[in-house]
Amino acid sequence: xxxxxxxxxxxxxxxxxxxxxxxxxxxxxxxxxxxxxxxxxxxxxxxxxxxxxxxxxxxxxxxxxxxxxxxxxxxxxxxxxxxxxxxxxxxxxxxxxxxxxxxxxxxxxxxxxxxxx
Numbered sequence: 001x002x003x004x005x006x007x008x009x010x011x012x013x014x015x016x017x018x019x020x021x022x023x024x025x026x027x028x029x030x031x032x033x034x035x036x037x038x039x040x041x042x043x044x045x046x047x048x049x050x051x052x053x054x055x056x057x058x059x060x061x062x063x064x065x066x067x068x069x070x071x072x073x074x075x076x077x078x079x080x081x082x083x084x085x086x087x088x089x090x091x092x093x094x095x096x097x098x099x100x101x102x103x104x105x106x107x108x109x110x111x112x113x114x115x116x117x
Contacts, residue, residue, distance in 0.1 A: 005050040008050060011050050023075055024071055026071055028063065029048060029067045029071045030045070031072075041079045041108065042106065045068050045104065047065075053090075053103055054092050056103070057103070072107050081110055087113055088106070089105065090105050
């Protein structure tokens with residue numbers, strides 16, 4: 001479950017060859033703090049195996065997606081945003097400003113968030 005795409009920065013974070021501030025993990029997903037946060041809580045949640053983006057998700061990937069959401073729930077509770085509210089965002093493609101070609105979900109909260117778009 002740890003396929004590594006050679007030039008992928010997130011795969012290197014999973015392997016430990018690039019450091020990150022880890023917020024949590026389970027057997028299929030890893031979470032770490034965004035290096036350019038847009039809110040007091042801004043954590044990236046990624047699958048440990050390489051998936052390019054949401055368009056690459058196949059039916060056999062449902063377990064890893066569930067584990068990403070389980071991790072998001074536990075982090076939201078620990079970061080004290082589960083009651084006040086938070087946003088989960090997956091960007092796909094250039095028009096969405098996706099900058100890393102590895103599926104990732106942003107958990108954003110800790111302040112009142114504006115409208116998207």
